[in-house]
Amino acid sequence: MMQTLKGKTAISGLGITEQGKVYGHSTAWFAAEAIRLALEDSGLRKEDIDGMLVNTGVTPMPGMGGLDLQNHLGLTNLRLLTGMQAGGATAAMMVQYAAMAVANGMANHVVCVFADAPLRESRGGGGAYSGTGGGGYVPPGMSGLYTAFGMFGINAQYALAARRHMGMYGTTNDHFGAIAVAQRAWARKSPHAQQRDPMTIEDYHASRWVAEPLHLYDCCLVSNGGVAVIVSSAEAAKDMKQPPAYIWGMGQGHPGDLKRAGWDVDTNTGAPIAKERAFSMAGIELDDIDVCQLYDCYTYTVLVTLEDYGFCAKGEGGPFVADGKLGPGGSLPTNTGGGQLSGYYMWGMTPLSEGIVQARGTGGERQVEKHDVVLVSGNGGILDHHSTLILSPHPA
Amino acid sequence: MPDQEYTRPIPVADEASKPFFDGANEGKLMLVKCSQCGTHRLPGRERCLDCWSTESEWTQASGKGKLYTYGIMHQKYHPAFADVTPYNYAIVELDEGPRLVTNIVDCEHDDLKTDMSVEAVFDHVSDEATLIRFRPAGG
Numbered sequence: 460m461m462q463t464l465k466g467k468t469a470i471s472g473l474g475i476t477e478q479g480k481v482y483g484h485s486t487a488w489f490a491a492e493a494i495r496l497a498l499e500d501s502g503l504r505k506e507d508i509d510g511m512l513v514n515t516g517v518t519p520m521p522g523m524g525g526l527d528l529q530n531h532l533g534l535t536n537l538r539l540l541t542g543m544q545a546g547g548a549t550a551a552m553m554v555q556y557a558a559m560a561v562a563n564g565m566a567n568h569v570v571c572v573f574a575d576a577p578l579r580e581s582r583g584g585g586g587a588y589s590g591t592g593g594g595g596y597v598p599p600g601m602s603g604l605y606t607a608f609g610m611f612g613i614n615a616q617y618a619l620a621a622r623r624h625m626g627m628y629g630t631t632n633d634h635f636g637a638i639a640v641a642q643r644a645w646a647r648k649s650p651h652a653q654q655r656d657p658m659t660i661e662d663y664h665a666s667r668w669v670a671e672p673l674h675l676y677d678c679c680l681v682s683n684g685g686v687a688v689i690v691s692s693a694e695a696a697k698d699m700k701q702p703p704a705y706i707w708g709m710g711q712g713h714p715g716d717l718k719r720a721g722w723d724v725d726t727n728t729g730a731p732i733a734k735e736r737a738f739s740m741a742g743i744e745l746d747d748i749d750v751c752q753l754y755d756c757y758t759y760t761v762l763v764t765l766e767d768y769g770f771c772a773k774g775e776g777g778p779f780v781a782d783g784k785l786g787p788g789g790s791l792p793t794n795t796g797g798g799q800l801s802g803y804y805m806w807g808m809t810p811l812s813e814g815i816v817q818a819r820g821t822g823g824e825r826q827v828e829k830h831d832v833v834l835v836s837g838n839g840g841i842l843d844h845h846s847t848l849i850l851s852p853h854p855a
Numbered sequence: 856m857p858d859q860e861y862t863r864p865i866p867v868a869d870e871a872s873k874p875f876f877d878g879a880n881e882g883k884l885m886l887v888k889c890s891q892c893g894t895h896r897l898p899g900r901e902r903c904l905d906c907w908s909t910e911s912e913w914t915q916a917s918g919k920g921k922l923y924t925y926g927i928m929h930q931k932y933h934p935a936f937a938d939v940t941p942y943n944y945a946i947v948e949l950d951e952g953p954r955l956v957t958n959i960v961d962c963e964h965d966d967l968k969t970d971m972s973v974e975a976v977f978d979h980v981s982d983e984a985t986l987i988r989f990r991p992a993g994g
Contacts, residue, residue, distance in 0.1 A: 601875070601899045603866030604956050607986055610944040611932040618926035619946060626924065626969025671927035671941070671964075717904055718897065719952045725924060 465740055466855025468558040469696035469703035471568070472501025472689030473815050478803035479653040481683045482580050486518045487531050489685030490574035494532060497687035502700035503568055505532075508689075510539030510566035512553040516575030516806055528572070538566040546839025547754050548711070549573070550686075550807025551846035555709040557690035567691065573808040574685035613756075614678060616841045618670035620725035621759035625672060627726055627774065632672060634777030635758040636663035639676045639800055641786030642755070646797025648787065648825035653680055654801040677758045679799035686808035688815065693854055704818035707832070708741030708849035710734060716843060726774075729845030730767035730836065737847035741832075745769050749829045750817045751791060752810035754838035755798040761785075764836055765793075792827045807837035811848065818850040861980040863935045872898040874913045879985035882977045886951055888914040895951040918975035919992065920949040925959065925967050947973055947989050961990040 474496025476489050484492075490513070498505065511534065513525035521527045524542045539560050543549050550573055557569035597603045610616070624630045640660055646652035658676065666675040696703035712729025714722070738744070745768065753764045762776035770791065771779035785793035796802045796813035803809060814835035816822050831853060837846035868876035875898045878885035886895045891908035895916070902909050925945035931937055943964060948954050959967060960976055972992035979985045 597864045597866055599867050600869035600872045601897055603864070606864045606933075607866045608944050608956050608958050609863070609928055609933065609936050609939075609942055610926075610956055611928070612930075614930065615926055615928060615944065619924045622926055623924040623969060668927070668929040668941070670930060673926075718954045719895075720948050720954070721952070 463740055464558060464562050464709070465707050465742065466693055466705050467562040468690055469693045469705045470554070470688050470815050470850070471691040471696040471699050471701060471703060472497040472503065472570075472687075473701075473812060474498070474500055474687040475651060475812055476685045478651060478684040478805070479680070479682050480578055482578070484576060484683070486515055486574045486576045487520045487528055489576060489683065490515075490520065490528050490572045490687070491532055493574060493685030493687035494570055494572055497570060497689050500701060501689050503689065505534070507568050508534060508570050509537055510557065510560060510569030511537055512539070512557055512569065512571045513542045514544060514549040514553060514571075514573045514806070515542070516573070516577065518576045539569055545844040545846075547756060547806040548837035548839035548844035548846040550811045551709070551835055551837040551848045552711060554688065554690055554706065554811065554848060555711070555846065558706050558709065561690055561692050567695070569690045570687055571690065572685060572687040573805055575805070576683045577681055578683045613841075614670045614673060617757045617759060618673045620763075620841060621672050621677075621757065623723070623725035624759065624763060627723070628777065630762070630777035632664065632674065633660065634762065634781055635672075635677050636660045637780045637783060638755075638758040638761050638785060639663050641780070641783055641789065642794045642798045643801045644786045645795050645825055646801035648823075649796045649802060652797040652802040653682065654797065673757060676800070679756045680801070680804045682804040684803060684805060686805045686812050688808075688811065697854070702819045702852055704815045704850045704852065705854055706848060707851050707855070708737040708739070708743070708847070710737035710740070710847045712845040713843065716841070724842065726763060728763055728767045728838065728842045730764055730847070733845045733847040734768055737849055741849040743832055743849060747832045748834045749792075749831055750795065750814070750827045750833045751793040752795070752814040752817070752833065752835045753793060754807065754810055754836050755794055755800055756838065758800065760838055760842070761793065763842070764838065768834070787825070795822060795825050795827060807839075807846070810835050810837065814848065814850050818852050820852060864933070865981055865984045866986075867984070874898070876984070878915070879977060879987050880979070880983075884916040884918045884949075884975050884987055885913050886916045886949070886953060887911045895949075895953055897953045897955065916949055916951050920947045920973055920989070922959065922967065922969055922971045922973050922989070923948040923954055924969055927964055943967060945989070955987070958988045959990065960988045966991075
């Protein structure tokens with residue numbers, strides 16, 4: 460029988476800094492503060508940390524591979540240290556590599572951190588992520604065509620993906636709006652969320668177009684902040700300060716974008732590839748999942764991810780979410796902290812951090828009653844990278 | 856000759872894409888074709904992604920394809936686009952296979968439909984540069 464990692468490791472610590480329009484701090488400061496909070500949460504001492512994996516957003520730290528952060532924190536004799544980048548899929552991927560290292564004796568307690576500080580008081584949130592639009596620079600060769608035809612930034616590319624789905628399957632803005640409204644309802648119950656005003660479907664439709672078919676409320680927030688998690692052996696975690704979030708299963712999927720006919724890259728993610736290994740390792744079926752934390756850079760990302768895990772058939776994601784089942788009291792509680800649309804935008808750490816909270820059962824007003832199996836997904840690039848984690852409060 | 860000066864960004868060829876941009880000036884949509892397996896690709900990659908051959912030749916594409924997907928940009932990212940915003944941007948899937956970024960012309964936003972048939976239009980925006988846009992086929 461193949462050896463399984465199910466239940467061999469657990470997340471033992473979680474640190475979330477203040478999120479959003481928090482000015483005056485560097486990326487390294489947020490990373491260090493998140494790690495300090497995660498240590499405090501776990502009860503570990505600084506000397507216990509012997510591995511660190513680092514992921515930053517659009518404001519990288521100096522140096523390579525987390526070395527600057529290591530020295531900033533005065534960490535010595537690490538057994539594992541590197542920077543990683545696969546966009547919003549990275550957070551769950553860091554946990555996967557950390558779990559493999561811990562389970563195989565390479566390290567004892569590995570901290571995985573994400574931090575970003577794109578917001579400045581003088582600049583709007585969009586400016587930090589808008590791509591080449593402002594500079595006027597046209598790169599030579601074929602990539603200059605994007606500038607020439609006015610296709611700027613990530614919003615434009617996800618608009619293309621969402622439009623493809625609408626064209627193929629009849630998905631509508633009402634469907635996307637149902638996701639935005641459900642997540643706002645969750646955010647209203649979370650003390651960490653940046654956006655807690657009520658939102659109706661009318662509010663959604665009234666929000667301005669960014670890149671049609673995406674309204675402003677289809678798009679994630681932009682946040683300054685940091686989140687860190689600590690991966691330990693299950694054996695160690697059970698005697699630590701917090702209820703362990705055991706890692707039952709993990710997988711990744713990278714389908715590739717060949718930019719040609721034959722593969723509908725805009726309506727298919729790497730989730731089916733990632734799911735196959737993750738669910739098999741965890742020994743679960745789709746029906747076993749109690750809570751979903753799905754990567755939500757855009758409303759559409761949630762919709763297509765639900766399809767690709769098989770919660771509904773390909774193309775039926777719109778009608779599937781339309782009844783509000785993702786929201787509080789619904790049959791498939793999803794993105795219970797408000798996600799990146801209404802909570803905070805910490806790339807893959809947003810779904811991961813809320814997945815840990817739900818697995819622990821410490822979600823307070825937003826805690827889902829049955830939380831035995833929690834699905835966490837990450838997504839990077841334009842649906843290019845996908846990562847899956849299955850978390851549970853129960854050892855294997 | 857254009858009636859007035861074109862003020863939006865104009866792409867420039869690099870070594871790998873020069874025949875593509877030169878071809879556009881002559882009203883031709885040029886693609887790279889693998890000499891070994893015949894697969895078409897956009898310029899810029901030295902190796903065929905199917906058979907990994909580095910032998911290739913330039914070939915004129917039909918200029919026909921379908922509108923794979925599109926968006927309408929409302930956000931003002933670049934000042935040179937301010938007077939045409941909101942405008943469409945699109946990905947056309949050429950009959951030969953590759954997907955190309957472009958704009959659709961001669962079509963109202965509401966009439967854009969994914970998978971509609973389109974054909975290349977050569978927009979000579981300056982004496983040196985031509986942008987390959989697309990319009991509904993048979994229109």
